[in-house]
Amino acid sequence: MPPSVAKRRTIIEPFKIKVVEPIRMTTREERIGYLERCGYNVFSLPADEVLIDFLTDSGTSAMSAEQWAAVMRGDESYAGSRSYYRFRDTVKSIFGLRHIIPTHQGRAAERILFSTVCRTGDVVPNNTHFDTTRANIEATGARAVDLPIPEGLVPSHRHPFKGNMDVERLGALIEEEGADRIPLVMLTVTNNTGGGQPVSMENIRAVAEVCRAHEIPLYIDACRFAENAYFIKLREDGYDDVPVREIVREMFSHADGCTMSAKKDGLSNIGGFLATNDEALAERERDLLILTEGFPTYGGLAGRDLEATAVGLEEVLEEDYLEYRLASVRYLGEHISSYGVPIMQPPGGHAIYIDAQAFLPHLTPLDLPGQALVAELFVEGGVRSVEIGTVMFGHRDPDSGEEIAASMELVRLAIPRRVYTQSHVDYVVEVIRAVWERRASIGGFRFTFQAPALRHFTARFEPLYPFSQEGGE
Numbered sequence: 504m505p506p507s508v509a510k511r512r513t514i515i516e517p518f519k520i521k522v523v524e525p526i527r528m529t530t531r532e533e534r535i536g537y538l539e540r541c542g543y544n545v546f547s548l549p550a551d552e553v554l555i556d557f558l559t560d561s562g563t564s565a566m567s568a569e570q571w572a573a574v575m576r577g578d579e580s581y582a583g584s585r586s587y588y589r590f591r592d593t594v595k596s597i598f599g600l601r602h603i604i605p606t607h608q609g610r611a612a613e614r615i616l617f618s619t620v621c622r623t624g625d626v627v628p629n630n631t632h633f634d635t636t637r638a639n640i641e642a643t644g645a646r647a648v649d650l651p652i653p654e655g656l657v658p659s660h661r662h663p664f665k666g667n668m669d670v671e672r673l674g675a676l677i678e679e680e681g682a683d684r685i686p687l688v689m690l691t692v693t694n695n696t697g698g699g700q701p702v703s704m705e706n707i708r709a710v711a712e713v714c715r716a717h718e719i720p721l722y723i724d725a726c727r728f729a730e731n732a733y734f735i736k737l738r739e740d741g742y743d744d745v746p747v748r749e750i751v752r753e754m755f756s757h758a759d760g761c762t763m764s765a766k767k768d769g770l771s772n773i774g775g776f777l778a779t780n781d782e783a784l785a786e787r788e789r790d791l792l793i794l795t796e797g798f799p800t801y802g803g804l805a806g807r808d809l810e811a812t813a814v815g816l817e818e819v820l821e822e823d824y825l826e827y828r829l830a831s832v833r834y835l836g837e838h839i840s841s842y843g844v845p846i847m848q849p850p851g852g853h854a855i856y857i858d859a860q861a862f863l864p865h866l867t868p869l870d871l872p873g874q875a876l877v878a879e880l881f882v883e884g885g886v887r888s889v890e891i892g893t894v895m896f897g898h899r900d901p902d903s904g905e906e907i908a909a910s911m912e913l914v915r916l917a918i919p920r921r922v923y924t925q926s927h928v929d930y931v932v933e934v935i936r937a938v939w940e941r942r943a944s945i946g947g948f949r950f951t952f953q954a955p956a957l958r959h960f961t962a963r964f965e966p967l968y969p970f971s972q973e974g975g976e
């Protein structure tokens with residue numbers, strides 16, 4: 504147990520604030536107007552109308568003084584920029600992988616990787632694919648298969664490594680499909696779509712063994728690698744005295760490559776990379792990079808972005824930071840669940856997922872309970888969250904036009920890194936509690952417009968009840 508937990512002192516933000524960005528206070532009436540104007544879809548809100556923005560932890564980190572200093576050191580040479588070498592050497596030293604290809608964000612690394620290795624009819628297993636990962640695999644004609652452990656699908660079930668892959672099902676899938684149809688196996692750390700839940704070192708090792716036995720490369724979706732490593736330190740036997748940096752090296756020693764969005768654990772506002780130990784593959788990937796992203800020493804980024812990420816990747820490994828990071832997410836989860844709010848247990852590394860179906864049990868999935876909760880949280884206190892349920896993953900049957908619900912109705916509150924203080928989180932707890940107390944008066948929503956694909960970004964809705972009539976100021 505880290506010393507500050509043992510002493511039971513408040514875990515404080517391990518930084519002081521040098522630059523501030525005002526947020527505009529709004530009234531309940533104003534917020535109702537904003538929501539009506541955008542068809543109750545919070546993706547359409549101008550960010551200035553949001554008080555606490557928990558839409559995503561991606562690209563929303565606050566950069567440190569050292570990162571801003573590094574921005575000024577950025578070398579904007581087209582070829583062979585000094586910033587590239589710094590970035591490459593930092594990534595190599597942290598992850599231990601040989602060939603480093605910068606990209607403008609995670610999905611660009613995914614597109615280059617999958618369009619290089621996948622053929623029509625191939626299958627790519629993952630603990631749970633993030634939606635851009637799945638879409639980039641499917642765009643090549645291959646199939647993305649999720650293999651989470653069964654505990655990962657039950658929101659209330661507590662398991663220390665709920666992000667693990669089901670190793671037996673992986674073995675069975677390889678038998679069924681044949682190893683030559685599986686160009687790679689992927690592990691997403693932490694498992695974002697599965698609730699920001701970590702993957703254990705034991706599971707990484709076991710998956711790697713299966714991969715090696717069938718000569719299938721193992722890739723890690725590394726977006727939240729440092730948060731995952733700290734969970735291993737806190738929860739897995741034999742790691743409590745191991746520095747996070749060594750845990751990370753061990754995690755990636757089992758992998759043949761990785762994709763990374765530096766917008767998460769790179770602590771930067773843009774950036775990413777693709778890494779591999781396979782030189783021939785790296786060459787083909789660089790050819791594709793030049794076609795759409797840029798020359799291999801900048802990959803669609805400015806030199807200053809490479810510098811900021813190089814510093815961010817070091818800072819994210821500081822254990823005082825990681826202790827505060829996981830504590831602040833846990834703080835939100837534990838406080839709201841102490842009032843009875845049903846959440847995905849235990850709290851994950853970057854977000855709290857409210858079980859909207861259990862929050863609003865009088866609604867059916869087709870009443871869009873997650874959408875109702877997102878709208879009510881915004882009106883109650885200007886808190887922006889995101890529905891991960893039938894709006895995002897449900898669909899219309901192309902033949903009957905009938906609406907098919909998603910398997911879970913969740914609302915994600917993703918916490919940007921180093922941006923909000925404990926009093927912001929206390930405020931969010933109060934907002935959620937107020938909505939919880941009037942939950943019986945909350946009704947359903949229906950679509951008034953939906954696009955044929957990725958409908959959650961642009962959909963419009965209307966409430967089927969007297970919307971947000973009570974509470975709040």
Ligand code: F0G
Binds near residue numbers: 560636695
């Ligand atoms: N993989 C995972 C696990 C992710 O969470 C994301 C992005 C990506 C890949 C793609 O990276 O955005 O840099 O292209 N997740 C963000 C989110 C968007 O809100 O969870 P990207």
